[in-house]
Amino acid sequence: MDDLEALYKQVIMEHYKYPHNKGLLDNDKYKKVHLNNPSCGDDITVQFIVEDGIIKDIKQDGHGCSICMSSASVMTDVIMGKTVDEAKRLIQEFLDLLTGKEIDDEELMDALVYQGVSKFPARIKCAGLSWKAIKKGIEED
Ligand code: ZN
8 A cells, every 4th residue: 555545544534433514403494415325335414504605504424334424524524615606516526536537626625535436436436425415405406
Protein backbone atom coordinates (compact mmCIF):
# COMPACT_ATOMS: atom_id res chain seq x y z
CA MET A 1 0.00 0.00 0.00
CA ASP A 2 1.45 3.41 -0.92
CA ASP A 3 1.18 6.53 1.24
CA LEU A 4 -1.68 7.99 -0.76
CA GLU A 5 -3.74 4.86 -0.37
CA ALA A 6 -3.04 4.89 3.37
CA LEU A 7 -4.25 8.48 3.55
CA TYR A 8 -7.45 7.56 1.70
CA LYS A 9 -8.06 4.73 4.08
CA GLN A 10 -7.48 7.01 7.06
CA VAL A 11 -9.99 9.62 5.83
CA ILE A 12 -12.60 6.95 5.20
CA MET A 13 -12.08 5.31 8.62
CA GLU A 14 -12.24 8.68 10.42
CA HIS A 15 -15.62 9.48 8.88
CA TYR A 16 -16.82 5.92 9.52
CA LYS A 17 -15.86 6.00 13.20
CA TYR A 18 -16.86 9.61 13.84
CA PRO A 19 -19.64 10.38 11.34
CA HIS A 20 -20.69 13.99 10.89
CA ASN A 21 -24.34 15.06 11.10
CA LYS A 22 -25.53 11.58 11.97
CA GLY A 23 -29.00 11.09 13.44
CA LEU A 24 -32.36 12.14 12.05
CA LEU A 25 -34.59 14.91 13.37
CA ASP A 26 -38.29 14.70 14.03
CA ASN A 27 -39.08 17.79 11.97
CA ASP A 28 -41.62 17.96 9.14
CA LYS A 29 -39.87 20.92 7.54
CA TYR A 30 -36.99 18.65 6.54
CA LYS A 31 -37.23 16.63 3.38
CA LYS A 32 -36.37 12.97 3.84
CA VAL A 33 -35.11 10.48 1.24
CA HIS A 34 -34.41 6.83 1.91
CA LEU A 35 -32.31 4.67 -0.42
CA ASN A 36 -30.79 1.24 -0.13
CA ASN A 37 -28.24 -0.81 -1.96
CA PRO A 38 -29.31 -4.47 -1.73
CA SER A 39 -26.10 -5.79 -3.30
CA CYS A 40 -24.14 -4.68 -0.21
CA GLY A 41 -26.86 -4.22 2.44
CA ASP A 42 -26.34 -0.47 2.69
CA ASP A 43 -29.38 1.46 3.87
CA ILE A 44 -29.34 5.21 4.25
CA THR A 45 -31.73 8.05 4.98
CA VAL A 46 -30.78 11.64 4.21
CA GLN A 47 -32.72 14.56 5.60
CA PHE A 48 -32.21 18.18 4.62
CA ILE A 49 -33.76 21.62 4.66
CA VAL A 50 -33.52 24.32 1.99
CA GLU A 51 -33.97 28.00 2.89
CA ASP A 52 -33.59 30.86 0.43
CA GLY A 53 -32.11 28.45 -2.12
CA ILE A 54 -29.40 27.30 0.31
CA ILE A 55 -29.09 23.85 1.84
CA LYS A 56 -29.07 24.98 5.44
CA ASP A 57 -28.86 21.66 7.22
CA ILE A 58 -28.35 17.98 6.42
CA LYS A 59 -28.70 14.89 8.58
CA GLN A 60 -27.92 11.31 7.67
CA ASP A 61 -28.52 7.97 9.30
CA GLY A 62 -28.53 4.30 8.44
CA HIS A 63 -26.26 1.31 8.35
CA GLY A 64 -23.94 -0.27 5.87
CA CYS A 65 -20.32 -0.72 4.89
CA SER A 66 -17.53 1.71 5.74
CA ILE A 67 -17.45 3.13 2.21
CA CYS A 68 -21.17 3.94 2.24
CA MET A 69 -21.36 5.32 5.77
CA SER A 70 -18.18 7.39 5.55
CA SER A 71 -19.29 8.82 2.23
CA ALA A 72 -22.59 9.94 3.78
CA SER A 73 -20.65 11.83 6.46
CA VAL A 74 -18.40 13.46 3.85
CA MET A 75 -21.43 14.36 1.73
CA THR A 76 -22.99 16.37 4.57
CA ASP A 77 -19.75 18.36 4.98
CA VAL A 78 -19.44 19.09 1.26
CA ILE A 79 -23.08 19.98 0.54
CA MET A 80 -24.04 21.86 3.72
CA GLY A 81 -24.34 25.61 3.12
CA LYS A 82 -24.24 25.33 -0.65
CA THR A 83 -26.88 26.70 -2.98
CA VAL A 84 -29.09 24.13 -4.68
CA ASP A 85 -27.28 24.76 -7.98
CA GLU A 86 -23.83 24.37 -6.43
CA ALA A 87 -25.00 21.20 -4.70
CA LYS A 88 -26.25 19.73 -7.97
CA ARG A 89 -22.91 20.46 -9.63
CA LEU A 90 -20.87 18.98 -6.75
CA ILE A 91 -23.05 15.85 -6.57
CA GLN A 92 -22.62 15.29 -10.30
CA GLU A 93 -18.86 15.82 -10.01
CA PHE A 94 -18.70 13.27 -7.21
CA LEU A 95 -20.71 10.70 -9.15
CA ASP A 96 -18.44 11.30 -12.17
CA LEU A 97 -15.36 10.90 -9.98
CA LEU A 98 -16.64 7.50 -8.82
CA THR A 99 -16.73 6.29 -12.40
CA GLY A 100 -13.11 7.26 -12.91
CA LYS A 101 -13.40 10.74 -14.38
CA GLU A 102 -10.55 13.12 -13.44
CA ILE A 103 -12.03 15.62 -10.98
CA ASP A 104 -9.92 17.92 -8.80
CA ASP A 105 -12.48 20.42 -7.53
CA GLU A 106 -11.23 21.52 -4.08
CA GLU A 107 -14.80 22.14 -2.98
CA LEU A 108 -15.24 18.37 -2.84
CA MET A 109 -12.74 18.30 0.07
CA ASP A 110 -12.53 14.80 1.61
CA ALA A 111 -14.81 13.45 -1.11
CA LEU A 112 -11.83 13.47 -3.49
CA VAL A 113 -10.39 10.40 -1.75
CA TYR A 114 -13.21 8.29 -3.17
CA GLN A 115 -11.54 8.50 -6.58
CA GLY A 116 -9.92 5.16 -5.68
CA VAL A 117 -13.35 3.51 -5.52
CA SER A 118 -13.62 3.63 -9.32
CA LYS A 119 -11.24 0.65 -9.40
CA PHE A 120 -13.82 -1.42 -7.52
CA PRO A 121 -17.08 -1.38 -9.49
CA ALA A 122 -19.02 -3.20 -6.76
CA ARG A 123 -18.28 -0.36 -4.35
CA ILE A 124 -19.33 2.53 -6.61
CA LYS A 125 -22.96 2.12 -5.51
CA CYS A 126 -21.87 2.14 -1.87
CA ALA A 127 -19.98 5.40 -2.19
CA GLY A 128 -22.67 7.09 -4.25
CA LEU A 129 -25.75 6.09 -2.24
CA SER A 130 -26.12 9.10 0.09
CA TRP A 131 -25.21 11.50 -2.73
CA LYS A 132 -27.94 9.99 -4.90
CA ALA A 133 -30.39 10.29 -2.01
CA ILE A 134 -29.87 14.03 -1.59
CA LYS A 135 -29.81 14.47 -5.38
CA LYS A 136 -33.23 12.81 -5.56
CA GLY A 137 -34.56 15.05 -2.81
CA ILE A 138 -33.25 18.24 -4.44
CA GLU A 139 -34.57 17.34 -7.87
CA GLU A 140 -38.06 16.59 -6.55
CA ASP A 141 -38.41 20.15 -5.28
ZN1 ZN B 1 -21.62 -0.93 0.74
